[in-house]
Amino acid sequence: MTASTATPATLAPTHPHEAQRRAARRRKRLRNLGFFALLAGPNIALLLIFVYRPLLLSFYYSMLQWNMGSSVARFIGFENYVRWFTDPDTPQVMGTTAIFAVTTVGGSLVLGLGLALLLNKKLFGRGIARTVAFAPYVLSGIAVGMLWLYIFDPRYGLLSTLLEAVGLSSPQWYTTSPWALIMIIIVYLWKHVGYVALIYLAGLQGVPQDLHDAAALDGAGKTRTFASIVLPLLGPVTFFLLITTILSSLQSFDLIKAMTDGGPLGSTTTLMYQIYVEGFQTGRAGFASAAATILFVILLVITAIQLKFMERKVHYA
Amino acid sequence: MSTTVDERVEAQTAGRNDQPKGRRRPFRAHLDAGLYLTLIAAILVMSVPLIWMFLASFKESGEIYSVPLQWLPEAFDWANYEQVATSIPIGRMFLNSVFLTIAGAGLKVFLGLTCAYALVFIDVPFRKVAFIVVIFALLIPSQITIIPNYTLIASLGWLNTYQGILVPGLASAFGTFLFRQHFLSLPISVLEAAQMDGAGHWRRLWRFVVPMSVPTIAAVGLISLVAEWNDYLWPMLVTDNTDTMTLPVGLTLLQSLDGLQNWGVLMAATVVVTTPMLLIFLVLQRRLVSGLTAGAVTG
Numbered sequence: 013m014t015a016s017t018a019t020p021a022t023l024a025p026t027h028p029h030e031a032q033r034r035a036a037r038r039r040k041r042l043r044n045l046g047f048f049a050l051l052a053g054p055n056i057a058l059l060l061i062f063v064y065r066p067l068l069l070s071f072y073y074s075m076l077q078w079n080m081g082s083s084v085a086r087f088i089g090f091e092n093y094v095r096w097f098t099d100p101d102t103p104q105v106m107g108t109t110a111i112f113a114v115t116t117v118g119g120s121l122v123l124g125l126g127l128a129l130l131l132n133k134k135l136f137g138r139g140i141a142r143t144v145a146f147a148p149y150v151l152s153g154i155a156v157g158m159l160w161l162y163i164f165d166p167r168y169g170l171l172s173t174l175l176e177a178v179g180l181s182s183p184q185w186y187t188t189s190p191w192a193l194i195m196i197i198i199v200y201l202w203k204h205v206g207y208v209a210l211i212y213l214a215g216l217q218g219v220p221q222d223l224h225d226a227a228a229l230d231g232a233g234k235t236r237t238f239a240s241i242v243l244p245l246l247g248p249v250t251f252f253l254l255i256t257t258i259l260s261s262l263q264s265f266d267l268i269k270a271m272t273d274g275g276p277l278g279s280t281t282t283l284m285y286q287i288y289v290e291g292f293q294t295g296r297a298g299f300a301s302a303a304a305t306i307l308f309v310i311l312l313v314i315t316a317i318q319l320k321f322m323e324r325k326v327h328y329a
Numbered sequence: 330m331s332t333t334v335d336e337r338v339e340a341q342t343a344g345r346n347d348q349p350k351g352r353r354r355p356f357r358a359h360l361d362a363g364l365y366l367t368l369i370a371a372i373l374v375m376s377v378p379l380i381w382m383f384l385a386s387f388k389e390s391g392e393i394y395s396v397p398l399q400w401l402p403e404a405f406d407w408a409n410y411e412q413v414a415t416s417i418p419i420g421r422m423f424l425n426s427v428f429l430t431i432a433g434a435g436l437k438v439f440l441g442l443t444c445a446y447a448l449v450f451i452d453v454p455f456r457k458v459a460f461i462v463v464i465f466a467l468l469i470p471s472q473i474t475i476i477p478n479y480t481l482i483a484s485l486g487w488l489n490t491y492q493g494i495l496v497p498g499l500a501s502a503f504g505t506f507l508f509r510q511h512f513l514s515l516p517i518s519v520l521e522a523a524q525m526d527g528a529g530h531w532r533r534l535w536r537f538v539v540p541m542s543v544p545t546i547a548a549v550g551l552i553s554l555v556a557e558w559n560d561y562l563w564p565m566l567v568t569d570n571t572d573t574m575t576l577p578v579g580l581t582l583l584q585s586l587d588g589l590q591n592w593g594v595l596m597a598a599t600v601v602v603t604t605p606m607l608l609i610f611l612v613l614q615r616r617l618v619s620g621l622t623a624g625a626v627t628g
Contacts, residue, residue, distance in 0.1 A: 041453075044451050044452055044453055045453055047447065047451050047529075047530045047531075048447045048451045048453045048456075048459075050443075051443040051444065051446055051447035051451065051530070051534075052443065052444045052447035052448060052451075052459055054440055054443070054444075055440040055441065055443070055444035055463075055500060055501060055505060056444065056459055056462055056463070058440070058496075058499050058500035059462060059463065059466045059500040059502065060462070061500075062474065062478055062496070062497040062498075062499075062500055063466045063469050063471075063474060063500060063502075064462075064466070064469075065477065065481075066473070066474035066475075066476075066477035066478050066481075067469050067473060067474060069477035070473055070474065070476060070477055073476060073477065080476075080479075081483075127371060130364065130367055130368055130371065133364060135361075135364060135365065135368055136365075137368060137369075137372070138368065140372060141368055141371055141372050141375075143611070143614060144372055144375040144376040144379075145371065145375050146610075146614075146618060147375070147376075147379070147607060147610055148375065148379075149621070150555050150559075150606050150607075150609075150610045150617065150621075151559070151603050151606055151607070152558070152559040152561065152576075152577045152580075152602050152603065152606070153559065153561065154559075154561050154577040154580050154581060154602070155577065155580060155599045155602040155603045156603075158580060158584065158595055158596075158598075158599045159378055159379070159381070159382040159596065159599050159603075160378065161590075162381075162382075162385065162592045162595065162596060163378055163381065165590075165592070167396070168393060168394055168395075168396070168398065168592065170377075170378075170381055170398065173397065173398045202374070202375070202378070206375070207621065207622070210618060210622055211622055214622065259470075263470055263472055265472070265561070265562050266559075266561045266562070266577075269561070269562075269565075269581065270580075270581060270584070284472055287472065287475075287476075288475075288562070291475070291476050291479075292479075292566060297476055300476060301476055304472070304473045304475075304476065305473075307470075307472070307473065308469070308470070308473045311468075311470055312468060315468050
């Protein structure tokens with residue numbers, strides 16, 4: 013089958029059918045090349061044009077003093093990076109990005125594990141719980157943002173009614189600084205907790221019943237069994253979820269767009285959102301490309317960590 | 330990957346029936362009550378916002394802007410939906426979304442299938458390099474590519490066109506990867522037999538490989554369907570004309586049109602955006618969940 017076993021081309025054919033065989037092999041190789049180009053070519057060409065080309069071009073744009081839509085661009089080397097690192101907004105943007113990532117990742121892992129443990133119990137109605145928990149994950153981020161914006165409405169929203177019922181007054185979610193970010197974090201958790209729970213649920217069901225039984229025989233209580241047996245066995249799943257939720261949290265856009273548009277006063281502008289604002293609203297495309305490159309490097313480092321520790325996670329299948 | 334979460338739950342609970350019962354019964358009953366309360370709370374937190382959205386879409390504005398709040402609409406009134414239709418061409422947007430979703434998901438599955446087949450079954454010298462090109466594309470988030478892709482699409486004159494929305498997102502790295510994983514597990518003897526019978530690559534792909542890959546195709550197809558329907562950032566960047574605008578972009582357009590936020594109207598539009606995905610989810614829950622969690626569970 014393999015083409016690499018062909019005899020050196022300098023040798024003259026000793027038999028006439030040897031030449032025939034070689035010609036047939038060459039025809040087959042050509043036909044294979046043709047089929048490969050036909051079948052894999054379109055997809056690979058699209059990847060090169062719309063993924064790899066823009067990636068490289070983004071590095072190049074980041075070295076330009078260039079506004080979106082303008083035909084004039086000046087090469088300024090790493091000046092955009094210097095500007096980004098010394099920009100007075102950068103600490104706030106990175107602070108918001110970090111707070112958003114840590115709270116959404118930590119929150120969705122803790123709540124997701126809790127929900128998975130609950131769904132793993134033989135309770136009546138857990139099928140419904142599983143369905144409603146996962147449903148928001150398949151919905152448009154814009155739509156989810158919109159429906160929660162209504163719920164958070166400080167005067168006519170469902171939440172303000174519930175808060176008043178327990179004697180609290182609703183914060184001004186849309187217009188005051190920590191509350192707008194808290195609002196988006198809550199909605200992000202609502203949308204993503206079902207996904208985390210279902211992955212954990214699959215992991216929990218991979219814990220053999222024998223281990224539970226053995227632990228019970230040894231006199232371990234529920235808490236002890238969970239802490240010393242179930243949780244360590246969930247390590248690989250947790251690691252996988254940690255990486256994927258960090259990546260999706262750092263790239264989230266739709267909820268911020270629908271709910272706050274990065275405001276009030278930039279307090280919900282993450283690095284991802286900054287790329288959009290600078291590139292397409294203020295139009296500083298070179299600066300935005302530098303921010304995009306920085307985001308890419310952060311994402312790449314996280315992915316590299318995942319790949320480095322990948323072997324660990326296949327230990328318990 | 331073929332085992333869905335549901336099946337595992339069933340298998341697990343089947344083996345659970347022989348647990349010791351009756352020990353410390355009062356405590357257990359107490360615990361069960363606590364668990365059920367938590368479960369009910371979880372169900373309410375997850376479902377009430379969606380129910381609230383549906384209810385609000387049928388309320389007239391007096392019912393929405395009332396303090397204390399009114400839970401149910403007096404009558405199921407379609408006025409909010411009519412208001413949506415007069416503010417934005419929602420029918421046109423719906424059709425745009427349906428067309429772009431079906432075309433996008435279909436082409437993605439097609440490109441992924443053919444590419445994965447070539448990567449697994451066609452022997453060419455640079456096959457490994459081609460696979461690496463696909464794999465590394467998984468690491469490049471689409472957000473990084475928006476500015477260069479936007480300038481390319483704009484220079485082609487593809488702003489506000491279907492191809493401008495569709496083509497940059499067509500390349501399938503994740504689908505190709507999942508298909509390849511699946512193809513590697515297929516019985517090679519069947520394909521060798523087909524080859525003996527003189528079936529070429531094209532025929533082997535559609536007559537043998539595709540029928541043996543239906544669950545994976547369904548999973549990739551459904552993931553793509555959901556992703557295309559909900560896609561926002563790219564369609565928003567390349568359309569400002571309602572002729573080619575998709576529903577989620579139309580939703581933010583509607584939001585910006587209303588100076589005063591009119592929740593009934595916005596919720597009606599939100600219902601239009603979410604209902605198709607909710608229906609697909611409810612009908613095809615198992616397949617969709619197994620697809621969306623595939624990467625994780627296979628390890």
